[in-house]
Amino acid sequence: MTDLPKKELFSLPEGVIYLDGNSLGPLPRKARARAAQVIDAEWGQELIKAWNTADWIGLPKQVGDRIGGLVGAPEGTIATGDTLSIKVYQALAAALKMRLDRKVILSDSGNFPSDLYMAEGLIETIDKGLELRTPAPEAVLEAITDEVAVVMLTQVDYRTGRMHDMQALTRAAHAAGAVMIWDLAHSAGAVPVDLMASEAEFAVGCTYKYLNGGPGAPAFIYVRPDLIETVEPALSGWMGHDAPFAMERHYRPAMTTERLRIGTPPIVQLSILEEAMNIWEGVDMAEIRAASIELSELFIREIEARCPDLTLASPRDPQQRGSQVSFAFDNSYPAMQALIAHDVIGDFRAPDIMRFGFTPLYLDADDIRVAAGRIERVFRDGLWRDPAYQTRSRVT
Ligand SMILES: Cc1ncc(COP(=O)(O)O)c(C=O)c1O
Numbered sequence: 001m002t003d004l005p006k007k008e009l010f011s012l013p014e015g016v017i018y019l020d021g022n023s024l025g026p027l028p029r030k031a032r033a034r035a036a037q038v039i040d041a042e043w044g045q046e047l048i049k050a051w052n053t054a055d056w057i058g059l060p061k062q063v064g065d066r067i068g069g070l071v072g073a074p075e076g077t078i079a080t081g082d083t084l085s086i087k088v089y090q091a092l093a094a095a096l097k098m099r100l101d102r103k104v105i106l107s108d109s110g111n112f113p114s115d116l117y118m119a120e121g122l123i124e125t126i127d128k129g130l131e132l133r134t135p136a137p138e139a140v141l142e143a144i145t146d147e148v149a150v151v152m153l154t155q156v157d158y159r160t161g162r163m164h165d166m167q168a169l170t171r172a173a174h175a176a177g178a179v180m181i182w183d184l185a186h187s188a189g190a191v192p193v194d195l196m197a198s199e200a201e202f203a204v205g206c207t208y209k210y211l212n213g214g215p216g217a218p219a220f221i222y223v224r225p226d227l228i229e230t231v232e233p234a235l236s237g238w239m240g241h242d243a244p245f246a247m248e249r250h251y252r253p254a255m256t257t258e259r260l261r262i263g264t265p266p267i268v269q270l271s272i273l274e275e276a277m278n279i280w281e282g283v284d285m286a287e288i289r290a291a292s293i294e295l296s297e298l299f300i301r302e303i304e305a306r307c308p309d310l311t312l313a314s315p316r317d318p319q320q321r322g323s324q325v326s327f328a329f330d331n332s333y334p335a336m337q338a339l340i341a342h343d344v345i346g347d348f349r350a351p352d353i354m355r356f357g358f359t360p361l362y363l364d365a366d367d368i369r370v371a372a373g374r375i376e377r378v379f380r381d382g383l384w385r386d387p388a389y390q391t392r393s394r395v396t
């Protein structure tokens with residue numbers, strides 16, 4: 001049994017109840033010292049020698065292996081770096097190369113826009129004859145036909161929290177002869193994932209949400225081990241080369257997942273992420289999941305009892321949800337602004353969603369009850385009507 005929560009390991013502002021770790025995780029206390037060490041002692045003193053003396057060059061793989069431990073990926077199967085959108089592009093381009101005889105990319109209408117935009121951009125670049133299909137999430141299973149080259153899904157819907165059945169959909173994709181890509185942005189560190197057991201060919205994800213790597217933290221990409229030596233990288237940068245410092249004239253991919261790296265790794269961010277991953281040492285994802293369900297069920301009960309104007313917009317069955325709960329309300333934007341002003345931080349997602357994330361590493365039942373009390377007040381007293389909350393910020 002892990003001791004949850006591990007609140008003391010995070011630097012959270014006094015009095016704030018943070019229900020947005022599903023978008024940007026909070027600051028791990030040790031991140032500051034680690035970043036200072038990398039900047040002052042390594043970069044400052046060692047200069048370029050630090051690539052060897054501080055093993056900067058080995059850091060992307062080291063961190064990838066730590067992430068692998070949380071998502072059922074064996075050592076050496078996860079490469080880190082770049083942004084998730086780039087990793088989506090790479091996975092999709094490589095997957096399409098594995099099914100050149102087919103023309104359909106299947107995703108769903110609830111997928112995060114960037115995943116769909118990257119697919120649209122890829123189609124424009126490599127083959128305008130490809131087609132991106134986006135049925136409703138509930139209709140994906142029956143849309144997997146033998147026309148489909150690649151099924152590309154985000155396991156947990158960013159807006160509703162609805163969770164796809166990874167095992168069943170991967171099985172269906174394979175039965176239809178399609179390649180499977182999972183986006184784990186809202187899964188890694190949120191729900192138990194077993195990539196090897198799923199047999200999916202690719203997975204991608206980000207590390208600034210439940211993994212607490214900080215804004216702009218590097219993304220990750222998983223390739224099933226039996227495919228690593230044959231996957232064709234669409235973005236053939238030198239850090240994915242088998243021997244980057246041999247400076248060979250032609251690209252020759254690394255014989256490991258490192259072939260999906262592109263350029264110079266972001267060392268300060270990777271170091272912070274490694275520090276954040278230390279918090280997960282000894283944490284059992286099954287325990288996190290059980291605690292997350294307890295917190296989210298409590299939240300739903302409290303909100304439904306106290307705020308009759310809000311409508312649950314997430315599946316009621318906790319097994320069908322990731323680690324977030326959404327409520328619909330016509331004036332969600334000002335309402336969320338009012339909640340934030342009253343120290344309950346969630347977020348708004350267009351058109352009418354108030355989204356709350358549950359992160360048992362640093363939240364407990366008391367936090368949920370206090371949050372529910374503050375939320376009740378904002379709605380009971382109509383505090384969200386204040387003109388101060390009506391003006392939209394650039395980042396919502
Ligand atoms: C499911 C999903 N895919 C892609 C992205 C985009 O990631 P990035 O901005 O790191 O490229 C996000 C979050 O921003 C996301 O939630």
Ligand SMILES: Nc1c(O)cccc1C(=O)C[C@H](N)C(=O)O
Pocket residue numbers: 022023024112158185395
């Ligand atoms: N990556 C983000 C950013 O740079 C600014 C604000 C929000 C984000 C997010 O991660 C959004 C997130 N993927 C979502 O689920 O809405």
